[in-house]
Amino acid sequence: MEALLEITETELADFIQITNNLYGLDFSGYAQESLRRRVLRLMKLNTCDSFTSFKYVLANHGVSDDYLLNEITVNTTEMFRDFEVFKFLKEEVFSILETYPRINIWHAGCSTGEEPLSLAILLKEQGLLKRSVQYCTDINSEALSKAKKGIYELKEIKEYSKNYLRSGGEFSLSDYYVAHYGKIKMNKELGQNMLFSKHNLVNGTSFNQMQVIMCRNVFIYLTSEQQNRVLRLFVDSLAPRGFLILGAKESAVFSPILNELEIINGKLKIYRKKR
Ligand SMILES: C[S@@+](CC[C@H](N)C(=O)[O-])C[C@H]1O[C@@H](n2cnc3c(N)ncnc32)[C@H](O)[C@@H]1O
Numbered sequence: 001m002e003a004l005l006e007i008t009e010t011e012l013a014d015f016i017q018i019t020n021n022l023y024g025l026d027f028s029g030y031a032q033e034s035l036r037r038r039v040l041r042l043m044k045l046n047t048c049d050s051f052t053s054f055k056y057v058l059a060n061h062g063v064s065d066d067y068l069l070n071e072i073t074v075n076t077t078e079m080f081r082d083f084e085v086f087k088f089l090k091e092e093v094f095s096i097l098e099t100y101p102r103i104n105i106w107h108a109g110c111s112t113g114e115e116p117l118s119l120a121i122l123l124k125e126q127g128l129l130k131r132s133v134q135y136c137t138d139i140n141s142e143a144l145s146k147a148k149k150g151i152y153e154l155k156e157i158k159e160y161s162k163n164y165l166r167s168g169g170e171f172s173l174s175d176y177y178v179a180h181y182g183k184i185k186m187n188k189e190l191g192q193n194m195l196f197s198k199h200n201l202v203n204g205t206s207f208n209q210m211q212v213i214m215c216r217n218v219f220i221y222l223t224s225e226q227q228n229r230v231l232r233l234f235v236d237s238l239a240p241r242g243f244l245i246l247g248a249k250e251s252a253v254f255s256p257i258l259n260e261l262e263i264i265n266g267k268l269k270i271y272r273k274k275r
Pocket of ligand 1: 073074075076077078081108109110111112115137138139140143199200201202215216217218221247
């Protein structure tokens, strides 16, 4: 019978300290329960039957930092995720963006690139793609290299197509990719103004004069102290009257930084810098 793997609170704290000291990774802000589940999964993958043996693997650099990051961070994403947000951008925000000669957009925690691609499609349909620059950052370099390739599973496309139309897409999603052996490759044109870079929101530097920052489903992994620090980074990176979009389950309501932001749509977590 397979022994039940367990990990105590002290061991979890040990994991956080070792990965911080030896790998330079900071998992201290991650929600304890999901971190515990992911460490247990890592132990299993490395055929360790106790935390002590896993600690030995870690201490001897038996795994790479990218591997650790991949297993600990959750990269789940999809095209036109929460389509109401994209619909709102198209209907209410694009007309404001149209007034800028150059539109800077930061996708913070872009994962494998489905979010920037979704926005690129809508920007193209509005004739705004050529003057937009999409800065796509993530802490996970493996997710970023997937984003750069723009190749995805065909099986997801039915749902994505539905959400593209619900977002106000004007044609067919199939106009934007070619399918081949169960995969789809997104049209190159969509990625022509995307810049990818590895960036840790918790200790990273700010960007300049962003008209839009999308950071969805990333805050859930951070402590409220880290969230506040990241919000500061976002407000500093926004151009006057720039838009900040958080994930459906996230908000800036409890942060003192809120008084620098106006709530544009509370349900969709869309904020705007006051000045
Ligand atoms: C659940 S995905 C969300 C992807 C996309 N924004 C969406 O909503 O579909 C969370 C992403 O945040 C990234 N992430 C987690 N902590 C981060 C940090 N401190 N700095 C930058 N990215 C981080 C993960 O690597 C992952 O790709």
